[in-house]
Amino acid sequence: MMKREKNFPRMAEVAKLAGVTVMTVSRALRSPAKVAPDTLARIHAAIERTGYVPNALAGALSAGGGGKTITALIPTVQHAIFADTITGLSAALRPEGYHLVLGETGYRSEEEDALVAAFLARRPEGFLLTGVTRSLRTRDLLKRANVPVVETWELTNTPIDMVVGYSNEKAAHDMTAWLAGRGYQRIAFVSGPSRNNERARRREIGYRRALKELGLPALKIFTIGAPAAPQVEDGAAILPEVLAEKPDAIFFTSDIYAVGAIQEAKRRGIAVPKELGIAGFHDLAIATVVEPALTTVHVPGREIGYIAGRNILARIKGEPAPQLSAIPFAIVARDSTK
Amino acid sequence: MMKREKNFPRMAEVAKLAGVTVMTVSRALRSPAKVAPDTLARIHAAIERTGYVPNALAGALSAGGGGKTITALIPTVQHAIFADTITGLSAALRPEGYHLVLGETGYRSEEEDALVAAFLARRPEGFLLTGVTRSLRTRDLLKRANVPVVETWELTNTPIDMVVGYSNEKAAHDMTAWLAGRGYQRIAFVSGPSRNNERARRREIGYRRALKELGLPALKIFTIGAPAAPQVEDGAAILPEVLAEKPDAIFFTSDIYAVGAIQEAKRRGIAVPKELGIAGFHDLAIATVVEPALTTVHVPGREIGYIAGRNILARIKGEPAPQLSAIPFAIVARDSTK
DNA sequence: GGAATGGATGTTACCGATAACATAGATCGA
DNA sequence: TCGATCTATGTTATCGGTAACATCCATTCC
Known part of the structure; x- marks a missing residue:
């Protein structure tokens, strides 16, 4: 036996x-x-x-339920902003003795479906998920599980349970409007792959809305079809294409692309920010390292993780926790824009 | 009930x-x-x-043993190199249906002790640990557990079970020697906090050995006592102190510090690399973004995670796995050195 | 001094699954 | 045609703990 x-x-x-x-x-x-x-x-x-x-397995089984673990599913730890979220979550969980089980979905929603089921089998006491759109089956599974679930990095009125994030649409809208306020008229928009990334889609919507509100010309929208993690080179590579639209500013939805574009612009003798303003998204460490330093949208990655953790723990203890927590983003003006 | x-x-x-x-x-x-x-x-x-x-808890309990999980303990996910390791590990584990449970030790060895015990309670089928020095109690616990354990990011002849890494001493030695080969004579060394970081200590030893072998003057060694994650500003802040030693090159054990130093040097009108060569460690994304681009040591973070994962899985399946896997590092020459 | 009280420990049943063995029909070969 | 063999499924014990209740003995109080 x-x-x-x-x-x-x-x-x-x-x-x-x-x-x-x-x-x-x-x-x-x-x-x-x-x-x-x-x-x-x-x-x-x-x-x-x-x-x-x-043996915590036996203990948890007997005591009826998860053994002090919270499961987090993020697209990839490679991306600093998700690493930030994990750090924040971890910080919230540690003092209460909870452990973190991590899964990477690689931005693929089928992978998320599979992981939710697999992790659910381990009966975690809570879930942190990235984004707010997912398959019906997964929503259903999580709802039935009756476990605290926090969806993150976006807002929605119909969360599975709770949301902690900010409006990517508003963030992109505000940055676009801010660029217009600095005198830019032809603002181009370059996004990462949006096929499996609702956040990218929402940003595009925000950008469009701002242009319309301000009566600015709608340029062609560019998408970088990068396979996985964004690379600086991708931003450099797409610059010539975008320049064909004769923009006076380019708004990239990732600092990484923006940095590549700044470097390429310099190589081509284009004056940033005078001839061309460049803005990014995320406020990564590289944003302050490029020259000129990058104007970008600071997103609260760590706070999202921390608040999500606190909310999950509150729910576990039967305390009230808000269904929706909006964490503010901020536009950080640096030297890559006028 | x-x-x-x-x-x-x-x-x-x-x-x-x-x-x-x-x-x-x-x-x-x-x-x-x-x-x-x-x-x-x-x-x-x-x-x-x-x-x-x-219910995988019940299943694992009944079947007698862990439920397809591997535990990884790293200092922090904030640091890109450990995030790389996690990505590599995750990639190795995914196809076999194993899951990753992540713990952050925050570079504190007491925290590691606590986490090993806590995670052991969950009966994982394997462990990835960062570094090769740890408390006797933890070593003992892991040995008794009779579970595959991979220690990483350094080499040792006396692993608990297996090691996957490279010699930090040799890496620092080689970079120091390389700088000397480029004509630098007064090479300063600036390290991150080494109190709880054996890797930092080994690098210092490698640096010293190289100086001695080459007959170069031993300058004062600087340590940045940063609390947690290294910051670009720390590198800028320490530069004046280091300059008092009149170095013609500075070797930082983190790209992050090196980048800060490059920026500060430029502010002070010091020509890099002419008057002052600067080298880093890790080969992070920022290394190619600063100007001049940073000469650094490329370390195989992702490979370490991947190989470690493969080795753990091999052991689980009863296949042979090497006790020691040395993964090569590489010196990447860029423009911050002659 | 005996009942009431309470602290320390033991007993029994059970958590949700799985291994090993048992059993009932169906199939098959001589 | 009848025991042997195989298939599909059921029964029992068990994994390593914990909840709830039971028990035992020492105090405490009137």
Whole structure:
């Protein structure tokens, strides 16, 4: 029946060594106040001697539910903004003793579906998901699971449970309007792949809305069909194409592209920001390193993770948590725009 | 006794709906060939209707052991190089259906001790740890657990189980020697906090060894006592102090500091690389964005994660896996040095 | 001094699944 | 035609713990 698990000593071993039953050992670990001091000491000595580590799987199963884990699904840890979210989440979880289980979807929604099901099998006590659009089946599964779920990096009125984010549409709208306010008239827009990225789509909508409101000309919209992570070179490569539209400013939806474009513009002798203004999105570390420093939209990645974590924990403890938490973004003016 | 878990339907519900016993449902999921086709169909229909998701906790407990999870402990996801490692690990694990549980130690070894114990409780099938020095207790715990363990980002002859990394000492030595080869004579060394970072210590040793071998003067060694994540500003802030040693080159053990130093040098009208050569470590994205572009040591973060993952999986399957995998680093010459 | 009280520990049942063995029909060969 | 063999499914015990209730003994109080 080869059922015994690997090499771990069991509570029974500890109990025997301490001359008590397993239940007393269990108590010693979960509510030591109920155990006599000398018994406690014997048990701890036995734990030390055996190298006992409780089996959380068994504990969670018995206690009925997840073993203090929260699952986070993000597109990729490669992208600093999601890494920020993880850091924020981790910071919120640590003091409460919760652990983080991480999954990367690679921006693919089928992968997300598969991961949600797989992770649900581990009965986490909460979920952090990236974005707000997902398959019906996944929504349904999560709703039935009746577990705190936070969707992030966007806002919606119909979350599965809770949302923590900001409006990507408004962020792009505001940046576009801000550029117009600085005197730019022909503002081009370059987006990352939007096929599986609703956030990219919303930004495009915001950009369009701003142009319309301001009566500015709608230029052709460019999309970089990069496979996975954005690369600086992609921004450089697309610049000539965009220039054909004769823009006086270009708004990239990623700092990475924007940086590449700045470098390429310099190589071509185009004066930034005088002849061409360039703006990015995300406010990554490189934004302050390029010259001229990049004007961009600062997004609250870490805060999103932290607030999401706090909300999940609140829900677990039965405390109230807001269904929608809007975290402000901010336009950071630097030298790549007038 | 409120033991029932949250809201999840159990296998029993599915079984009743399909008119079979739980064992048949269990078989339908784990070895469908043993179940009659029409029974299988009824069971799948029942699963669909109930929204059943198997409880992996119970399954793993019964089957005796971890439920296809690998635990990785890294200092922080904020640092791109560790994020790379995670991406590599994740890529190795995904095709085999293994999941990644992530813990951040914040460079604190007590935190690592606590996390190892906590995660061990979840009976993962493998561990990836960062670095090769750790408390005896943790080593002991992991050895007893008899689970594949890969230590990373450094090399050692006495791993707990396996190591995947490169020699930080050699990397720093080689960069120092390379700088000397470019004609620099007074090479300063600026390190991040080394108190809880053995990799920083090893690099310092490598630097010193190179100087001695080459007969170059040993300058004062500088340490940036940054609290957590390195900041560009830290590199700028320390430059004046370092300049007091009259170096003709400075080797920073992080690109981030090096970038700050380049910017500060430019502000002060110091010509890089003519008057002052600057080298970094890690080869982050910013290295190609600063001007002049940064000479640095490229470290194989992603490969480390990938190989570590492959090795863990091999061990799990009982296949042989190397105790030591040395992954090459590379010196990348750019424009911040002669 | 005996009942009431309370602290320390033991017993029993159960969490949700799976391994191993058992059993009922169907199929098959001599 | 009848036992042997195979298929599909059921039964029982168990994984490693924990909740709830039971028990035992030492105090405490009138």
